[in-house]
Amino acid sequence: MKFKQLVVAGLILSIASFAKAAPSSDFVVRDIKVEGLQRVALGAALTYLPVTVGDEMNSFRISQLIRSMYSSTHFENIKIFRDGNTLLVRVTERPTISNIVFEDNDDIKDEQLQESLNDANIIVGEPLDKTVLTSIENGLKDFFYSIGKYNADVTAIITPLPRNRVDVKLLFEEGDSAKIQQINVVGNDTYSDFELLEQVELKFDTPWWDFLSETRYQKQTLTGDMETITSYYKDRGYLRFNIDSTQVSMTPDKSGIYITLNVAEGEKYTISEVELIGDLLGYEDYIKLVLPLTKGELYNQSTVTYTEEFISKYLGRYGYAYPTVTTIPDINEEDKTVKLVLSVDPGKRIYVRRINFAGNIGTADEVLRQSVSQMEGSWLSNATLEQSKNSLSRLTYMENVDFETVRLPGEEDKVDVNFTVKEQPSGAFNAGIGYGDRTKLSLQAGIQQDNFLGTGKRIAFNVSTVSYQKSVQLSYTDPYFTIDGISLGGSVSYSEFDGSSANLIQYNSKQFSIGSNIGYPIDQFNRINFGLTYSTVELFQNQPYVQTTRFNNQFVDENNPDAAINYDSFLASVAWSRSTLNRGVFPTAGSSQRASFGITTPNSDVNYFKTEIDGKWYFPLSRNQRWSFLARLKMGYGNGYSDADGLDQILPFTQHFTAGGSDSLRGFENNTVGPRGLQVTPSLVVTDPNGIPVLGNNANDSISISTRSLGGNAMILGGVELIVPTPFVDVDFDNSVRTSLFIDAGNVWDTEFDFNRYKDLNVNNTYSNDALIDYSDPSLYRASGGVSVQWLSPMGPMVFSFSRVIQDREGDDSKFFTFNIGQTF
Incomplete structure (x- = not known):
C-alpha cells in the first residue's frame, strides 16, 4: 500500500514538473531523448516507453509513460520535459546493491533475514527499491513487538559507493523482552485462575529455580494459550465457551506486560444423539460400532475432532483420500443438550499415477520401492502409505522419511506420491x-x-x-x-x-x-x-x-x-x-x-x-x-x-x-x-x-x-x-x-x-x-x-x-x- 502511494506521489510530482516545463497544449512527438542512463541500455529503456515518434502527447499519455517506467524497477526518479517537439525523459537509476550486512541481530538468524530479503528482491547485484526496504524495516519491528521487545528498533543504513552502487546494512537494537507481570482471567466461576493458568505456556511470578518457564510475552504463544483454555472448557462440556476479549497493557517503560482474558463460560451440554448422514460407502455399521461419541456423555470437542479425523482416515484406507466430514451441532437450550450430526462426503476415489523418490543420493530407487507397499495404478490408501513410510524408516540407512500426495492438474481422481528421504551413513x-x-x-x-x-x-x-x-x-x-x-x-x-x-x-x-x-x-x-x-x-x-x-x-x-x-x-x-x-x-x-x-x-x-x-x-x-x-x-x-x-x-x-x-x-x-x-x-x-x-x-x-x-x-x-x-x-x-x-x-x-x-x-x-x-x-x-x-x-x-x-x-x-x-x- 505504501509503495502504491509513493508511486502515485511520484506521478503527481512528475506531471507537475512536466506542466511547468511544457506548454499546456498537446504536441506531436518528433524525437525522444532519455538522459541519466548508466547501467540500463538505451534500447532497454525505450522498451518501457509506451510512446513512439509520431504519437501525440497529452496528460493521459504522460501518466502512462511514468507508470510504465516505474514498473521496470530500474528507476527511482523520472522527470519528463518538452524541448520543442522533442520528448525529454530524465531518469535517476536505482543504485545496485553491492553488499548486505546484518548487525546485532540475535533473535533472527542471518539466513532467515536473507531469505526474507530475497522474497522482496533485495539481492546483491539487483537494483535497490528503497520503498521495499522501508516496508521490511517496519515488518521486522512488528516481529520484535510480537515477541515482547517493544523497545526494539531496526534501521536500514544505505552507504553510497562509486558507479551508482550501495552497501545495505540492517542495524538491530533488539533490547530486552517485556516480562509478564500478571495474567488475570475474568468471568471464570467453574475453574479457578490457578487451574486455568496451569494449562498455559506463558507464566508469571515463577520461582528462581523454574528457569524453563516462559515469562517473556509472545503474541503467538498467547494465541496458543487462548486456544488451550478454550479446548480445556470445550473438552468438559462447555460448548458455548468463548474468550470475549483480551487486553494487553504495558508498563510506562515498556518492560512489563499485564494480560487480562475476559471469558464467558456458559453452561455444560450433554450429547443427546449422534447421527451420521451422507454417503458412508457401506461402512455405516462399522463406523457406528466404533464411534467414540456416546449419547448421554458430556460434550467433548477433542472427541468430536478425533471422530472427524477417524472417519476421514478410515475412508482414506479405501482410496477416498479427500473426504469432507463436518459436525453440525443442534443445540437444545431448554435441556442443555446437543445433537451431533456428522455429515460425510467421501469425494472421489483417488488413484496413484506415479511414486517418486527424492533425497536418495546413494540408494537406488528400486531398493526403496522394495519397501513401499503402495502400488502405482492402485487406489490411494493412507494406511498403506503410512506402512510404506514406516518400512522405509526402519531401514538402518534412512534417517528421516516423509511423503506428500500431489494432485494432478486437470485430474480430479489422480495423484503422484512423492517420498522425500534423508539418508544416514549406512x-x-x-x-x-x-x-x-x-x-x-x-x-x-x-x-x-x-x-x-x-x-x-x-x-x-x-x-x-x-x-x-x-x-x-x-x-x-x-x-x-x-x-x-x-x-x-x-x-x-x-x-x-x-x-x-x-x-x-x-x-x-x-x-x-x-x-x-x-x-x-x-x-x-x-x-x-x-x-x-x-x-x-x-x-x-x-x-x-x-x-x-x-x-x-x-x-x-x-x-x-x-x-x-x-x-x-x-x-x-x-x-x-x-x-x-x-x-x-x-x-x-x-x-x-x-x-x-x-x-x-x-x-x-x-x-x-x-x-x-x-x-x-x-x-x-x-x-x-x-x-x-x-x-x-x-x-x-x-x-x-x-x-x-x-x-x-x-x-x-x-x-x-x-x-x-x-x-x-x-x-x-x-x-x-x-x-x-x-x-x-x-x-x-x-x-x-x-x-x-x-x-x-x-x-x-x-x-x-x-x-x-x-x-x-x-x-x-x-x-x-x-x-x-x-x-x-x-x-x-x-x-x-x-x-x-x-x-x-x-x-x-x-x-x-x-x-x-x-x-x-x-x-x-x-x-x-x-x-x-x-x-x-x-x-x-x-x-x-x-x-x-x-x-x-x-x-x-x-x-x-x-x-x-x-x-x-x-x-x-x-x-x-x-x-x-x-x-x-
Whole structure:
C-alpha cells in the first residue's frame, strides 16, 4: 500500500514538473531523448516507453509513460520535459546493491533475514527499491513487538559507493523482552485462575529455580494459550465457551506486560444423539460400532475432532483420500443438550499415477520401492502409505522419511506420491576400546555396510583383536533375494578365544564356522528365518571345574587326558521376528520382538538346544516423541538332549549365557554376572559315572570358588529407560544423539547346579574370600541404574554409560563408567 502511494506521489510530482516545463497544449512527438542512463541500455529503456515518434502527447499519455517506467524497477526518479517537439525523459537509476550486512541481530538468524530479503528482491547485484526496504524495516519491528521487545528498533543504513552502487546494512537494537507481570482471567466461576493458568505456556511470578518457564510475552504463544483454555472448557462440556476479549497493557517503560482474558463460560451440554448422514460407502455399521461419541456423555470437542479425523482416515484406507466430514451441532437450550450430526462426503476415489523418490543420493530407487507397499495404478490408501513410510524408516540407512500426495492438474481422481528421504551413513567403522582390572586394554575393529553400493544388500567384514579373542568374520545378506521379499545370506568365521581374559574360567578354544540362512516375510511386520551352521571346535588348556567336568569327560582321551578336545556340530535354527518400530536407528515408538530356537542335528558330536526371546517396547510420552519410555526383556534357556555312552548330554559351557557390560547389565564388568567356577578337593578322589567327585564326610573336604564366571544355561535380563532430549543439543540432531535414564536388572543361573551337594563344604580361601551361593537360584538378581548417551558418529555408534549398582551378589565386579564404539543399539 505504501509503495502504491509513493508511486502515485511520484506521478503527481512528475506531471507537475512536466506542466511547468511544457506548454499546456498537446504536441506531436518528433524525437525522444532519455538522459541519466548508466547501467540500463538505451534500447532497454525505450522498451518501457509506451510512446513512439509520431504519437501525440497529452496528460493521459504522460501518466502512462511514468507508470510504465516505474514498473521496470530500474528507476527511482523520472522527470519528463518538452524541448520543442522533442520528448525529454530524465531518469535517476536505482543504485545496485553491492553488499548486505546484518548487525546485532540475535533473535533472527542471518539466513532467515536473507531469505526474507530475497522474497522482496533485495539481492546483491539487483537494483535497490528503497520503498521495499522501508516496508521490511517496519515488518521486522512488528516481529520484535510480537515477541515482547517493544523497545526494539531496526534501521536500514544505505552507504553510497562509486558507479551508482550501495552497501545495505540492517542495524538491530533488539533490547530486552517485556516480562509478564500478571495474567488475570475474568468471568471464570467453574475453574479457578490457578487451574486455568496451569494449562498455559506463558507464566508469571515463577520461582528462581523454574528457569524453563516462559515469562517473556509472545503474541503467538498467547494465541496458543487462548486456544488451550478454550479446548480445556470445550473438552468438559462447555460448548458455548468463548474468550470475549483480551487486553494487553504495558508498563510506562515498556518492560512489563499485564494480560487480562475476559471469558464467558456458559453452561455444560450433554450429547443427546449422534447421527451420521451422507454417503458412508457401506461402512455405516462399522463406523457406528466404533464411534467414540456416546449419547448421554458430556460434550467433548477433542472427541468430536478425533471422530472427524477417524472417519476421514478410515475412508482414506479405501482410496477416498479427500473426504469432507463436518459436525453440525443442534443445540437444545431448554435441556442443555446437543445433537451431533456428522455429515460425510467421501469425494472421489483417488488413484496413484506415479511414486517418486527424492533425497536418495546413494540408494537406488528400486531398493526403496522394495519397501513401499503402495502400488502405482492402485487406489490411494493412507494406511498403506503410512506402512510404506514406516518400512522405509526402519531401514538402518534412512534417517528421516516423509511423503506428500500431489494432485494432478486437470485430474480430479489422480495423484503422484512423492517420498522425500534423508539418508544416514549406512557403513560403519566399528571399534571398541576399554580398560578393566582384568581385561586390561582391549581393541576391536570392523567394517559394516548395510547398503552396499546403494543396493540395500548388507555386507560386513570384522576383525577383532581384543585381549580375550582374535576373530575374523565375513557375512553377506540380500534382504530381497526374490521380488516378494525372500532374503538369503551366509557367513564364514574363525575365532581364537581365551576365557580367562574375558572374565570367564580358564579355557582356550579355536572355532571355525560356516553357515547360511533364508528368510520369508509373513506380512509387513513379521518374518521367519531358517538357518544351518556347521562348526568345528577345539578346546585346550581347559582347567577342571565341577560344572565343566561332565561335558569334558565325553571327549577326554584316557591315555592322554591333557590332549585338546575336538567336536563338530550342525546347528539348525529357526527364528521369528516382528517389528513395528518407527525407525531402524534410535526408534521412539513401536516395538520389536525376536524369538529363536536352535538345535544340533543328531549326527553332531554334541546334542543340545538353545532358545532365546528378545523384546523391546517404545512408548512415546510427548507428541514430538522427544520423550519416550522403553521397556526391555531378554530371556534364554539351553540344555542337552539324548545321551552319549549312557551319559545325559548337557549344554556345552562354551554356549553358556553371560551378563554384565554395556549390552546387558550396565554397571557390572563384562561377563561377571552369574555362576562362577568351582573346584573341589575331596579327601578321597572318587568320581561318579559323570566324572563329578564323590564327596565324603571328612573335615578336609573343601571347595574353591574361582574369581571368574562360566555363565549359565538360563538367563533373564530386562530394564526400563526414560529417553529424554539431550541437553545442549538441537532437536535437529535427535536422530544422531540420544540420552536416557535407565534401570537394568537380571540374572544368569545354571539349572543343572546342585547347591545341596556343596553347601556344607569348607571354602578354600586360596582364590576368593566369597561365600558360596546357590547358582541355580533365578531370584539372585542384579540391578543397576544410571545415565547413557548414545551418539551415531561418523565412525559408528558410540555409547557412554555412567552406572551405579543397586543390587549385587558375592563376587560381582562393578564398573561405574563404560565406553564403547560400534555397539549395537
